[in-house]
Amino acid sequence: MSACLGLNKLARLEIPRKAIYRLSLYLRCLQRLKSNGIRTVSSEALARAAGVKSTQLRKDLTYFGQFGTRGLGYDVGQLAQMITDLLGTNSLQPVILVGLGNLGLALLSYRGFEPEGFEIVSAFDLDVVRRRDKKILQPVYGMDKLAEFIRGHGIKMAILTVPATAAQAVTNELVQGGITGILNFAPLVLQVPEEVMVNNVNLAIELENLSYFVQE
């Protein structure tokens, strides 16, 4: 871990990435309970809904310190709020998207991010003109505007949908601009400084993985 990281950052990083994923899952379940008018939930019921063991759930929730009332379970609204605070999704988070191939265009027109607290505020591509005639609501800029935009708008997160051959070079630009979280769709292991987090989504690899298991 880099010595230049502040104490707060160090403390944050102590929660394992997998625990953060599970907290997201719990949050989804809590939101569903809440919308059904349910106000308290036992650790067993919440664990079952999230598909984890209740011992795991209780362990994950110890990151919030003492919590829950024995025999009464968790307050649904309160726990949802605590997880939201921790994840930093209280307000709409601006995200940029780089690479307007088929997948990039598809994600840009996907309306599923905003209800979850993320807004793709702009997109970047080598070929600005060709992309402009598509039905895109967000402004599209050339790659030369990338670093300036990131700094000017204080953007921290980027979705990367460029071809594998360009992915590392674009990543370097993103990191230099100030991006610290990258959702990477390029089939490539990105090299980044340790203070930058990369989550990889590779749809072909997910299908390939299934393909192995469905064989007879």
Add this chain to the structure above:
Amino acid sequence: MSACLGLNKLARLEIPRKAIYRLSLYLRCLQRLKSNGIRTVSSEALARAAGVKSTQLRKDLTYFGQFGTRGLGYDVGQLAQMITDLLGTNSLQPVILVGLGNLGLALLSYRGFEPEGFEIVSAFDLDVVRRRDKKILQPVYGMDKLAEFIRGHGIKMAILTVPATAAQAVTNELVQGGITGILNFAPLVLQVPEEVMVNNVNLAIELENLSYFVQE
């Protein structure tokens, strides 16, 4: 593990899911080497390209039995072929997609699956008429045709992009029809028989995970 699984299936399941993911990664790296005219590769170089430790790589390749020549490394073409055989992606695999919301439509128009060995052969939605006027190459059917199509075409894999509220009911139909591998985009833990494999992709959760780490 279900007693009705054949021995072959049991043997296949012995390779952990994470190892299968890594084999997919190695395959991507090998394909890149091959297209660059490189014919042999050391375990160290291949491990570095895939972002894993070389001890991990060597362990993963023991699933193929004795392999590689000490001091010479691996034959790129041969290793790629062995992994392809194992994953079952020698021929184009038919996949169906269920749920034509924004994400479903986006994935249907995404051309990135076929080069990887997967073809979305048809799509299913409750509302067939409304979806027909979109620029879709694949035939779109109503949900009443689902089981018949799966059985008639021997489909094993499905991409699920229905709303969370419908996901479990549709999953039950898929499983009854004969689907054994589901790529699930619905933000929900699906309940399936143990012989069915579900891989979950939740883009909002991936962003939420990054959101936690990019906070200052």
